[in-house]
Structure formats: structure tokens, C-alpha cells
Amino acid sequence: MVFDPITISLLLAAAIRLGAPMLLASLGELVSERTGVLNIGLEGIMLFGAFGAVFGLQLTGMPYAAVAFGALWGMLAVGVVAIAVASLRADQIVVGIGFNILALGATSLLRDMVLSPAFQSPSLRNVSSYRIPYFSELPIVGRAVFSQSPILYGAVIVAILFWIFFRHTRLGLIFRAVGEGASAADAAGISVTNIRFSAMLVTGIMTGIAGAYLTLVASGGVFVDNITGGRGYLAVAVVIFGRWHPIWVMLASILFGAADALQYQGQAIGLSISPPLLLMSPFLLALIAWVLVGKSKTGPSEIGIPFLRGQK
Amino acid sequence: MTPISPGQSDNAASAGGSMADLMKRITGSNAFLVLMSFAVSMIIGLFILASLGVEPVEALRVMIKGAFGSRMAIGDTLAFMTPRLLAALAALIAIRCGFYNLGAEGQLQLGAIGAVLPATLLPPELGVLLMPISIVSGALFGAFWGLIPVLLKLWRGANEIIVTLMMNFIGIYLVKYLVQGPLQPHGSDFNMSAKIADGAILPVLVNGTRLHAGVLLALVVAVALWALLYHSTFGIRLRVAGLSPKTARLQGMPLSRLIVSSMLISGGVAGMAGAVEVLGVQYRLIDGFSSSLGFDGLAIALLGSLEPLGAVIVAIYFGAISSGTVALQSTLSIPAALALIMTGLPIIFLACIHGYRFLKGRPLWSSTL
Numbered sequence: 001m002v003f004d005p006i007t008i009s010l011l012l013a014a015a016i017r018l019g020a021p022m023l024l025a026s027l028g029e030l031v032s033e034r035t036g037v038l039n040i041g042l043e044g045i046m047l048f049g050a051f052g053a054v055f056g057l058q059l060t061g062m063p064y065a066a067v068a069f070g071a072l073w074g075m076l077a078v079g080v081v082a083i084a085v086a087s088l089r090a091d092q093i094v095v096g097i098g099f100n101i102l103a104l105g106a107t108s109l110l111r112d113m114v115l116s117p118a119f120q121s122p123s124l125r126n127v128s129s130y131r132i133p134y135f136s137e138l139p140i141v142g143r144a145v146f147s148q149s150p151i152l153y154g155a156v157i158v159a160i161l162f163w164i165f166f167r168h169t170r171l172g173l174i175f176r177a178v179g180e181g182a183s184a185a186d187a188a189g190i191s192v193t194n195i196r197f198s199a200m201l202v203t204g205i206m207t208g209i210a211g212a213y214l215t216l217v218a219s220g221g222v223f224v225d226n227i228t229g230g231r232g233y234l235a236v237a238v239v240i241f242g243r244w245h246p247i248w249v250m251l252a253s254i255l256f257g258a259a260d261a262l263q264y265q266g267q268a269i270g271l272s273i274s275p276p277l278l279l280m281s282p283f284l285l286a287l288i289a290w291v292l293v294g295k296s297k298t299g300p301s302e303i304g305i306p307f308l309r310g311q312k
Numbered sequence: 313m314t315p316i317s318p319g320q321s322d323n324a325a326s327a328g329g330s331m332a333d334l335m336k337r338i339t340g341s342n343a344f345l346v347l348m349s350f351a352v353s354m355i356i357g358l359f360i361l362a363s364l365g366v367e368p369v370e371a372l373r374v375m376i377k378g379a380f381g382s383r384m385a386i387g388d389t390l391a392f393m394t395p396r397l398l399a400a401l402a403a404l405i406a407i408r409c410g411f412y413n414l415g416a417e418g419q420l421q422l423g424a425i426g427a428v429l430p431a432t433l434l435p436p437e438l439g440v441l442l443m444p445i446s447i448v449s450g451a452l453f454g455a456f457w458g459l460i461p462v463l464l465k466l467w468r469g470a471n472e473i474i475v476t477l478m479m480n481f482i483g484i485y486l487v488k489y490l491v492q493g494p495l496q497p498h499g500s501d502f503n504m505s506a507k508i509a510d511g512a513i514l515p516v517l518v519n520g521t522r523l524h525a526g527v528l529l530a531l532v533v534a535v536a537l538w539a540l541l542y543h544s545t546f547g548i549r550l551r552v553a554g555l556s557p558k559t560a561r562l563q564g565m566p567l568s569r570l571i572v573s574s575m576l577i578s579g580g581v582a583g584m585a586g587a588v589e590v591l592g593v594q595y596r597l598i599d600g601f602s603s604s605l606g607f608d609g610l611a612i613a614l615l616g617s618l619e620p621l622g623a624v625i626v627a628i629y630f631g632a633i634s635s636g637t638v639a640l641q642s643t644l645s646i647p648a649a650l651a652l653i654m655t656g657l658p659i660i661f662l663a664c665i666h667g668y669r670f671l672k673g674r675p676l677w678s679s680t681l
Binding site: 038083084089090093094095098099100101102103104105108109234237240274275279286287290291308 | 364468474475477478479481482485486488489604608614647653656657658659660664667668670671
């Protein structure tokens with residue numbers, strides 16, 4: 001294996017770049033899970049966001065408008081899941097599984113119907129990176145950390161904001177209360193349905209942007225069928241691996257991004273592992289994470305349980 | 313999620329009664345709700361077809377003809393049904409025990425690997441003996457893959473939903489790795505293994521169709537699991553453990569052992585699904601051979617009220633949707649993605665109906681996450 005500053009810098013840059021969609025989606029999922037909703041449908045929502053972004057790019061030609069489109073599509077997609085889960089109390093896992101199958105079919109059909117061929121094959125349009133002055137001149141980490149897409153910087157800021165929100169604000173406390181004891185929160189006059197619904201909307205927006213990032217930044221403005229390839233499921237695992245804490249989730253995302261990056265950068269550092277095994281590595285990492293994190297979990301206690309007034 | 317058998321309708325006590333009562337009982341039954349979800353999905357599907365510029369009636373005619381119109385069509389429908397039914401049976405036996413096995417997809421990948429190994433590596437002189445050996449080997453590989461999430465749950469408290477989902481992808485990439493490397497014949501550029509020995513091939517049942525003997529295996533497994541669930545002590549315990557782990561524990565049932573056994577069966581049956589697909593349809597291990605059979609199976613299990621008989625009926629419907637959309641694609645060039653939409657929609661509808669009934673105080677499904 002070769003370890004010179006340039007390859008390490010490239011690997012780090014790729015790890016962060018590929019960790020970003022995971023970070024965005026898992027931060028979104030974190031909000032839902034804190035209120036007691038386990039959103040397996042993340043994969044499908046991300047897929048809709050990814051499609052929406054490329055569709056937006058085709059309509060407007062402006063990358064940032066495309067990101068907004070991705071967010072909007074993510075929000076609409078989550079709206080469907082939220083009506084089923086938060087309002088109608090449908091089983092969260094069942095709806096998630098159904099929604100993911102639906103999303104795979106719907107985005108493929110929509111791609112066929114509305115996307116022009118240029119947006120189905122590689123090209124160079126994407127959201128440009130922004131070099132943070134001074135910091136981007138630092139050796140090794142300079143180019144890797146401080147010369148990324150502005151969306152990534154936004155995600156980091158959001159992570160910190162979420163941390164403050166859940167730790168230091170009254171509304172954050174209410175969100176957590178709904179996840180820890182929905183009946184008690186209900187008795188205290190909090191609308192469990194409204195809180196869960198709004199938490200899921202945040203999840204949808206974040207996951208939609210994650211899908212937009214995946215297509216616009218990580219794959220050059222192209223949508224192909226099943227472009228998410230399990231990243232939505234991974235993001236759910238990242239939240240658990242990061243123990244429902246925004247900052248840990250951020251670090252976990254970069255770790256998973258690094259596993260993802262090895263498939264592109266592995267050759268450069270002289271790592272001769274077959275590509276499918278490298279593609280497998282993030283999922284393997286998630287599994288190992290379970291062995292390590294184990295029973296010491298501190299997650300919301302009512303996760304996955306539909307709320308019914310008067311039932312314990 | 314704790315399933316309740318369809319017969320156990322909330323109005324079952326008020327037998328007899330007026331016409332209105334009867335209507336209420338019909339509309340409250342599980343089968344009716346499932347039918348409604350399918351009907352609404354079908355209508356939406358026809359709307360999508362109309363928006364694609366296809367005459368809905370014509371499309372429906374092509375689909376039905378493609379699914380049941382000829383001997384070949386029926387053979388195709390049943391061939392499509394076979395792996396999906398096995399995957400569905402795998403999912404339901406685990407979920408009935410309260411273990412949310414979302415990993416049928418991964419377990420059937422392992423099953424395919426397990427079937428291909430003896431079918432390509434053992435001496436072909438073994439002849440037809442290779443077929444049972446390959447199927448059993450596939451089941452064992454699937455069972456092994458199913459055992460890992462249970463052990464992780466019992467040992468480390470790992471959430472089986474996440475673990476089984478992760479293991480799906482590990483299984484998929486394992487197949488990808490094997491067909492690009494160790495199992496790829498020398499000098500071949502295709503991502504597939506060598507062809508299996510003739511003796512391992514599941515024979516075609518009706519000449520001129522793709523229907524193979526795997527369908528009989530699937531039906532036998534369905535009957536076996538029904539008998540196991542409803543006519544054995546193990547089955548009763550398994551259902552109690554699924555409905556109320558607390559009761560099971562208070563009754564002194566060996567809860568861990570029950571979950572482990574149900575997952576061994578579940579993984580084994582899912583492994584058979586993969587094995588049957590390799591030995592009856594593909595004759596090789598091919599990258600991406602499954603096209604989400606495992607998730608289809610999960611969908612079928614849920615739509616079939618987690619009953620073996622329900623799974624058989626819904627699996628035939630899914631087989632018909634598959635062969636019907638193939639016909640749509642070849643005659644009217646409608647994208648096959650429509651089949652995915654027609655799979656996902658009824659699940660969401662049914663879950664919503666059940667959730668709404670739960671909200672109104674008539675629990676049918678409730679989460680035991």
C-alpha cells in the first residue's frame with residue numbers, strides 16, 4: 001500500500017464527498033427516530049429526491065434550483081409516508097418496505113417518461129465546490145475538508161444546530177419526549193401526531209437533499225435506476241451506530257463514506273481488493289458496528305410504536 | 313407486528329343477525345381488505361397506463377392474456393410464482409414468531425450460492441442425486457445466513473430489522489464477488505458461474521413451458537408450514553411467542569430457542585427460493601439473478617395476512633403481475649417498472665387500512681418492535 005500526502009488527501013476528500021449523502025439522510029432520520037418513528041422508507045425517499053433533483057436540473061438548468069427540487073420531492077415523498085404512519089398509524093416497517101418498492105418502480109417509470117437522454121448518461125454539470133479561503137491551503141486536509149460542495153458545509157452546520165436543538169431548546173425536549181413516552185407527552189398536552197408529522201417532514205427535506213447531492217455532486221447530474229443502492233438503509237444504520245447523537249452521526253457518516261470511497265480510491269493506494277467486496281464493506285461495517293455498540297444503546301424507547309391514546 | 317388469523321374478525325362473536333351485520337362482517341374481514349387494496353392499486357395502475365397513452369382495457373386484456381391466456385402463459389405465471397412463494401413462506405414463519413426477518417433477499421442469495429456449489433463442483437456422475445443435494449445445500453446456506461441476525465439479537469440486542477437489511481446487501485455483493493472471481497469459469501468475461509450439471513436441473517413439468525418441479529417443492533413447503541403452525545405444539549408456541557412474548561415467557565416457553573428455530577426454518581426456506589431459481593430457471597449463478605424476489609416475498613407474506621394459504625393466493629397474483637407485465641412490455645412496450653408499483657401500492661394501502669382500524673380501536677396488526 002502507498003501512503004503519500006496526495007493519495008491520503010484524495011481518499012479523505014472522497015470519504016467526505018461520499019459520506020455527505022449519508023450524513024444528510026441520517027441527520028434527517030435522526031429527527032424522526034427521536035420522535036419514535038423508524039423510517040425504513042428512507043431509501044425510497046432518497047430515490048425520489050435524487051430523481052426530483054435531476055428533473056429540476058433538466059427543467060431549470062440551475063444546480064441550486066435542482067437541489068431545491070430534490071428537497072421538495074423528498075418532502076412530498078415523506079408526506080405520503082407520514083400520512084400513513086403518523087396520521088393513520090400504519091405499521092412503520094410495512095409502509096417503509098412497500099414505499100421503497102413503490103419508489104423504485106415510480107422513479108424508473110418517471111425516468112423513462114420525462115428525463116431526456118442527456119440526464120441519464122454521465123455529464124459534467126454539478127454543484128461546484130467552494131474553497132474556504134485560507135483553510136483550503138492547509139496540507140492534506142486543506143483540499144479534502146475545506147474544498148467541498150457548499151451543501152456539505154450546510155449539513156455540518158445543520159448537525160451542530162440539531163445538537164443544540166435537541167439538547168438546549170424546549171421544542172427539542174418535546175420532540176424527545178414524544179419518542180420516549182408518547183402517552184406521557186400526550187397527557188402533557190402535546191400533539192403526538194403533529195410532532196411526528198413535522199419531524200418526518202424535516203426527514204423528507206434532508207433526505208431529498210441527500211438524494212440531490214448523490215446525483216448532482218457525486219454522480220455528475222445523472223439519474224439511473226436504483227441510484228441510491230441501499231444508502232438509505234445504511235443511513236438508518238448510521239443513526240443507530242451514531243447513537244442518535246448528531247455529532248456522532250456526522251463522524252459515523254464519514255467513516256461509512258470512507259468505506260464507500262475505497263472502491264474508487266482503493267486502486268490508487270495499491271489496495272487490490274475486488275470491487276464487489278469494497279462495495280460490501282459499508283454494510284459489513286454496519287454489522288460490525290452492532291457487535292461493538294451492542295446493548296448499550298440509548299435510543300428513544302418508543303421507536304417504531306404507533307401512538308394510540310389510552311393505550312400503554 | 314403481531315398478526316392475527318383472518319378468521320378472527322372482531323365481529324365473529326355476533327354470528328347470524330341481519331343483512332347489515334353480514335355486510336359488516338364481510339367488509340371487516342381481512343380477505344375483503346386485501347381485495348380492496350388490490351382493486352384500488354389496480355385502478356391506479358390503469359390510470360398510469362392511460363397516462364402512458366395506452367388504452368386501459370386493451371392493456372388489461374394483454375396482461376390477463378399474458379398471465380393466463382395459454383398453457384405457456386400459465387406456466388410462466390407459476391414459474392414466476394415459485395421463488396416468490398418460497399420467499400413469502402420464509403418471511404411469514406419468522407414474523408409469526410415475532411422476529412422481523414426482512415432478510416429473505418440476502419438469505420436467498422446465499423441459497424443460490426449454496427445450490428450452485430455442489431451443482432457445479434461435485435462430480436456430474438452423481439446424476440439426479442445432485443438435485444436434492446443442491447437444494448439441501450441451498451437451504452443450509454440460507455439457514456446459516458438467517459442465524460446470524462438472531463444470534464446478534466440474542467447476544468448483542470441488535471435490531472433485527474436493520475441487521476437483516478444490511479445482510480441483504482452483503483449477500484448481494486457476495487454473489488457479485490463470486491461470479492466475478494472464484495466461481496467465474498476461466499477465460500469467461502461474463503459475470504456468471506459455469507452451467508450446473510444436468511443431474512442438478514429441476515425438470516420441466518409441462519413441455520413447452522418454463523414451469524419446473526420447483527413449484528411442487530414450494531407447494532409442499534406451504535402445506536408443511538401450515539401443518540407446523542396449526543397442528544403442532546411447536547407451532548402453537550411459535551404463534552404465542554409472536555403474539556405475546558410476555559405470555560410465552562410466563563408460560564415457561566424457551567423463547568430464545570423458539571426464535572432461533574423459526575429463523576432457521578425461515579432462512580432455510582428462503583435459501584430454497586434461491587436454490588430453486590438457480591436449479592429451475594437460470595441454471596447458473598448470475599449477478600442480479602434475484603431482482604428483489606426477497607422483498608416481493610415479504611410483500612406477499614404481509615398481503616397474505618401471514619398465512620400460508622394467503623401466501624399461496626397472493627403469490628399467484630404476483631406471478632400473474634410479473635408475467636402480465638412481461639407481456640405488456642413485449643407487445644405494448646410498457647416499462648416493467650410498473651410491476652414494482654403494483655407491488656408496492658397494495659402493501660401501503662393495506663397497512664393504512666390496518667393502521668386506521670387500530671386507531672379506531674380494532675387492532676389487527678400492532679407493532680412489537
